[in-house]
Amino acid sequence: MGVSRVTVRAALLRLQADNLLDIVPRGGAFVRAPNAKAIIASGPELKQAGSFIRTMERQGRQTLVRFLEPSSTMPAGEDLGAKMHIDADTTLLRRYRIHLIDRVPYRILDSYYLASLLGDLVGRDEGYVPLFKWLRDHTGLIAARAEERLNCRMPSTEEAILLNIARGQPVIDMDRWVWANDDTLFEYTHIVANGALHEFDYVYPIDEEAST
Secondary structure, eight states: SSOHHHHHHHHHHHHHHSSEEEETTEEEEEEEOOOOOEEEEEEEHHSSHHHHHHHHHTTTTTTEEEEEEEEEEEEHHHHHHHHHHSSSSEEEEEEEEEEETTTTTEEEEEEEEEHHGGGTTTTOOOOOOOOHHHHHHHOOOOOEEEEEEEEOOOOOOHHHHTTTOTTTTTEEEEEEEEEEOOOOOOEEEEEEEEGGGGGOOOOOOOOGGGOO
16 A cells, blocks of 8 residues: 555554454454444433433344443442542442443443442342332432533553453543432442443533623
8 A cells, every 4th residue: 555554553543443443453453333322412311320221222222231340339448438428438339330232332330329228239230220210119219410520531451451442542431420319429430431432412501691
């Protein structure tokens, strides 16, 4: 093609970052089947637990939740304690998993819940458990409010391996907090999503004062 190996390598990495190629070390470069973006809108995806999986299934896509570690309980520690405004020795339920759509990894989720409310979900990693419904049925509490904080960055080595992407391909890093109707902060989730496979669509009102 009349170009240097460096130029070819850069072009392949760009195509991999655009989700068009898989580069297998010592194996070659392979064209990917097209993967539809997951559109995260200010609707069901942001307001219902598990709606990402249900939305993909309604589109006829094959979904899988794979636990990277078995669910377990653990003390919050200083870092999670600060994030959830609880004591470091408070017991949390951890669920560390990855969402795959049509066998393609879309996002990694590392979730922590107050074990005093959701600890009975330990070991229930198989099958779909609607978390907010379970919370209401077993505790009477209703998920009422969420806050999300997004950041775009490059993945760590482990994240790139799990998402099957290049280290130079951006990911969406999201922190999510969820409160119950009694103002209890019961969930903190750290989400790392393949930036090429996600689109975030927000709709919000503008205060009248902005036009005066």
